Amino acid sequence: MSAAVVLLAAGSGTRVGAGVNKVLLPVAGAPVLVHALRTALAVDGVDHLVVVVRPGDEAEVADAVGPLLLDHEGREVRVTVGGATRHASERAALRALEAEVDDGRVDVVALHDAARPLAAPALYDAVLAAAREHGGAVPAYPLTGLVRRHGGPVPGTGRGTRTVAVQTPQAFRAGVLLAAHRWAEETGFTGTDTASCVAAWAARPEHGGPEHGGAEVGIVAVPSDATNLKVTWPGDVRVAEHLIRP
Ligand code: CTP
Numbered sequence: 001m002s003a004a005v006v007l008l009a010a011g012s013g014t015r016v017g018a019g020v021n022k023v024l025l026p027v028a029g030a031p032v033l034v035h036a037l038r039t040a041l042a043v044d045g046v047d048h049l050v051v052v053v054r055p056g057d058e059a060e061v062a063d064a065v066g067p068l069l070l071d072h073e074g075r076e077v078r079v080t081v082g083g084a085t086r087h088a089s090e091r092a093a094l095r096a097l098e099a100e101v102d103d104g105r106v107d108v109v110a111l112h113d114a115a116r117p118l119a120a121p122a123l124y125d126a127v128l129a130a131a132r133e134h135g136g137a138v139p140a141y142p143l144t145g146l147v148r149r150h151g152g153p154v155p156g157t158g159r160g161t162r163t164v165a166v167q168t169p170q171a172f173r174a175g176v177l178l179a180a181h182r183w184a185e186e187t188g189f190t191g192t193d194t195a196s197c198v199a200a201w202a203a204r205p206e207h208g209g210p211e212h213g214g215a216e217v218g219i220v221a222v223p224s225d226a227t228n229l230k231v232t233w234p235g236d237v238r239v240a241e242h243l244i245r246p
């Protein structure tokens with residue numbers, strides 16, 4: 001049994017507005033995606049990696065990640081083309097892993113935004129272990145300060161919020177993840193993140209309970225913090241630069 005890691009890099013980075021896909025922007029001497037892949041290759045027990053790229057980015061991604069692939073101790077790294085949404089890109093990655101999942105070689109899958117160059121191997125270890133135990137795991141940390149929808153009503157005065165920021169890598173038992181995505185494809189469901197797809201699938205009465213692998217799917221939170229930032233806005237590139245450079 002081994003784990004697989006999916007790096008989602010098939011977006012376009014419109015909010016960063018750099019003219020190139022933000023995952024290809026250099027930060028601390030290497031493209032954002034290269035930092036993410038370097039870390040994923042350092043996680044124990046990961047034999048399969050899938051990098052999901054935007055159509056048209058293939059050559060630039062190959063140039064960027066090529067040097068890393070010269071020495072990856074027999075781990076298989078595949079590059080596949082993603083879809084129009086993050087959800088569709090996840091589906092493309094799972095198609096590339098379907099044989100290994102169906103025959104049991106891969107028992108858990110971690111899906112990570114390639115736009116997060118700072119996720120540590122220990123965070124992967126934590127979500128993979130929690131996914132094996134509970135079914136699914138997401139990194140999360142409590143948001144502090146006032147959180148409100150711009151233009152909407154000010155929330156009540158209650159101190160302490162249960163609102164958490166949810167990040168990636170998100171990990172799931174492979175059979176559950178594939179079943180959730182196959183169900184989503186049949187029903188037309190589109191998830192914002194991987195956990196939302198698995199949760200929507202698991203919430204269906206016909207998918208809960210012992211008939212699915214003997215246990216209900218629990219998606220647990222693994223502690224993380226704001227340093228696992230996602231490059232989303234131009235300022236995030238500068239913050240990532242400071243955090244990565246020693
Ligand atoms: N992603 C993907 N396929 C898509 C859309 C997004 O693989 N069709 C990936 C991005 O490359 C990124 C991650 O999902 O690593 C998180 O998405 P987001 O931060 O929204 O990235 P972009 O969609 O590229 O950025 P923007 O929304 O600003 O255009």
Ligand code: MG
Nearest residue numbers: 011012013086
């Ligand atoms: Mg996006």
